[in-house]
Amino acid sequence: MELRLCYLEPDTSGVHQGRSNLVALVKRCLWRGVDLRLAEVTTRDEPDFRVYDLVIISGRGDLGRQFLARDLRWLRQSSLAEAVEEGVVVLALGAAFQFMGRYHQAPRRTIEGLGLFDMWTEAGEDRLTGALATSVRLPGLNTYLLGHENHRGRTWLGPRARSLGRVITGLGNNGLDDTEGAVYRNLFGSYLQGPLLPKNPEFVDYLFQLALERRYEQEIYLPPLPNLVEDKAHQALLRRLRLDQSAPSPQSAL
Amino acid sequence: MRFYLSLWAGKLTVWSSRLFGWGGSSLPGRVARCLDPQVLRRLSRQVSGGNLMITGTNGKTTTAKMVAEVAAASGLRLTHNRAGANLITGLTTAYLQSASAGGRVGTDMGLLEVDEATVPRAAEEVAPKAMVVTNFFRDQLDRFGELEHTVRFIRRGLERMRPESVAVLNADDPLVANLGRTTPTRTLYYGIDVPGLGSREVDHTAEAKHCVVCGEPYQYDVYYYAHLGKFRCPRCGNARPDPQVVLTGLTSEGSRGSSLTVHTPAGEFEAHISIPGLYNVYNALAAAGAAYALGISLANIKAGLESFSSHFGRMEMISLGDKEVFLALVKNPVGFNEVIRTINETREQKTLLIAINDNYADGTDISWLWDVDFEMLVAGQDHVKSVVTSGQRAEDMALRLKYAGLDAGLLRVERDMKQALQMGLSSIGPGEILYVLPTYTAMLEMREILQKMGYARKFWEV
Known part of the structure; x- marks a missing residue:
């Protein structure tokens, strides 16, 4: 089997989001014997997102925040929205997640987003930061997603938007309504970082499965990989968050 | 007044x-x-x-x-x-x-x-x-x-x-x-x-x-x-x-x-x-x-x-009887990479103890571990004998090493730092070096353990 992965790192984000998510995808493909065709692109390239099976957009608004508008213009002109409508599996993180909404409002300017999610983001006074655990229930996925969050934006979901998960510990989209992230078709947005994918291998495999099933137009069974080290890290974090009692063994759904 | x-x-x-x-x-x-x-x-x-x-x-x-x-x-x-x-x-x-x-x-x-x-x-x-x-x-x-x-x-x-x-x-x-x-x-x-x-x-x-x-x-x-x-x-x-x-x-x-x-x-x-x-x-x-x-x-x-000589464990050697401990503080990707480069300069097989805490002084977000080039450490897999991970985020460190390509058989997780140190020391022979790489508060803990064993000075006297 072959998987065409596009890893997009906004060129002007200055500090990269961290390669953990990419490392997790590459290694798990390797361990599964899936032939990975990886394209690492930046906003200086001109990719056609529709030719990929899986697109990861990392975004940690950092150093060059003044350039975000340029990144967004690039994204708006790209084929990303069409790719999402066609069912390409897309994971948008942090600032990229915010881009997928209708708009982002900062004190001095409002940036229009892609509008794929019915949601908007307002810049807050302080940063929402700390450990973040959410409970995710999607067809074929019932798990906890664990990680860290660090964002200034408060994101609000409109009536037509669905959240990715429900906050168990942490702040999530806005610190008030217990929602975290968003889902639309095969587009997933989240504030989870540090690292999201290595620590949540079940979610990686879920994305793989969606992408491969769409590509090969058939049901695909992904045999479980030995996740001993991953499970330990996952469970250690659950213990720290004192969720171990209520946890329905997060890895059991595989 | x-x-x-x-x-x-x-x-x-x-x-x-x-x-x-x-x-x-x-x-x-x-x-x-x-x-x-x-x-x-x-x-x-x-x-x-x-x-x-x-x-x-x-x-x-x-x-x-x-x-x-x-x-x-x-x-x-x-x-x-x-x-x-x-x-x-x-x-x-x-x-x-x-x-x-x-x-x-x-x-x-x-x-x-x-x-x-x-x-x-x-x-x-x-x-x-x-x-x-x-x-x-x-x-x-x-x-x-x-x-x-x-x-x-x-x-x-x-x-x-x-x-x-x-x-x-x-x-x-x-x-x-x-x-x-x-x-x-x-x-x-x-x-x-x-x-x-x-x-x-x-x-x-x-x-x-x-x-x-x-x-x-x-x-x-x-x-x-x-x-x-x-x-x-x-x-x-x-x-x-x-x-x-x-x-x-x-x-x-x-x-x-x-x-x-x-x-x-x-x-x-x-x-x-x-x-x-x-x-x-x-x-x-x-x-x-x-x-x-x-x-x-x-x-x-x-x-x-x-x-000038090295101090407070930014990088130092401590003798423990017939064994040696190489102690180096790690706190961000660049510093950690430099430490790995230094360790890689010696060719013999190495035993490492990496202790990661996530208290305020260490930084509570440990995602930076994913930006450290552990692949460089693991690339010479023949040069790594074993790694013990310890500290509050011992499991996360082990996870990082797994994804860097370290053979899971060479990896041991022991949250308790004293146990981890003993584990590390017992797996090296006389004249060999245990490479201990802690974050800031893990370093303080490690020094206290070493001090109780009678080997290191209180850091504020250094």
Whole structure:
């Protein structure tokens, strides 16, 4: 089997989001014997997102925040929205997640987003930061997603938007309504970082499965990989968050 | 009156901290500042030689320690926040310790390592004669939010300095060098200019890919490490400034250190420093630049740098009977990569103990572990005998190593640091080295364990 992965790192984000998510995808493909065709692109390239099976957009608004508008213009002109409508599996993180909404409002300017999610983001006074655990229930996925969050934006979901998960510990989209992230078709947005994918291998495999099933137009069974080290890290974090009692063994759904 | 009340209360706290053996080096400052918020201002402005502030992401403590040696060689008495207590309360404590009961400071100069976020306030209160900015790297991002934000702290600090004071800046770091464009102070740049040194390949930990003026990607004639190098912007021409204090020659002697040739406007000198790594060469240049800016002679700078030896486990060797422990603090990707490079210099099979905590002082967001090039460590898999991971985030560290490609059979997870240390020591033979790499609070814990075993000094005595 072959998987065409596009890893997009906004060129002007200055500090990269961290390669953990990419490392997790590459290694798990390797361990599964899936032939990975990886394209690492930046906003200086001109990719056609529709030719990929899986697109990861990392975004940690950092150093060059003044350039975000340029990144967004690039994204708006790209084929990303069409790719999402066609069912390409897309994971948008942090600032990229915010881009997928209708708009982002900062004190001095409002940036229009892609509008794929019915949601908007307002810049807050302080940063929402700390450990973040959410409970995710999607067809074929019932798990906890664990990680860290660090964002200034408060994101609000409109009536037509669905959240990715429900906050168990942490702040999530806005610190008030217990929602975290968003889902639309095969587009997933989240504030989870540090690292999201290595620590949540079940979610990686879920994305793989969606992408491969769409590509090969058939049901695909992904045999479980030995996740001993991953499970330990996952469970250690659950213990720290004192969720171990209520946890329905997060890895059991595989 | 308020000042004296504050002074005595502070000194009493210093004294009782010593008596009861508390390691706390910020409490006396906190107590004194409650009673008189002006206490640091009043004490610090008495020193005739002025104050030197040292800030930046990496190398603050080492640079300060090097300057301390240089000052000692020049016969200057120092007020120095030695234990790395670099917040405003720590600076205040250092001055309380130097002050007599009458409020007179008995030293010649203040040497203050300052946390980035504390720089504006510290600059305002101590009115420094010079400020060294070493470099900017992503470090404990959750504390300051963004690198841009950190740079702003420093800029604000510089704006509060007097025009005759000096900003001592790393010319090779675009983010640092750019501070020289706006600072109201005089500037002195230091940097590296050694033909054949460095590489043309970009390191993925590089932070400043884009011109701080116009946003165009920088072009580099050479990278020394991470984003430090000879940069220039092809669009607007913003480029690395010509440094006044320049490394013109370098001979690396592996783990025994390096020999430097340094050119300054006052002439050239050669010095041998006894700690390894290019980043320590930068620390020595920063120290030399600062000392030069303060008017210290080249002979004393050379003497000071040469008498410097590694301290407080930035990288040190401890003998444990017939075995040795190599102890190196790790706190961000760049520093960790340098430590891995140093370890990789020896060819024998290695046993490592990596201890990761996520307390406030370590940074609660440990995602930076994913930016460390553990692949470089694991690539010579034959050179890794086993790795024990420990600390509060032992499992996360193990996960990182698994994804770096380490054979799970070589990996053991033991949260308890004492157990982990024993595990590590028992798996090496006589004459062998256990490489212990802890984060800041894990380092404190590790030293306490070693101390109970009778092997290391209390860190505040170092």
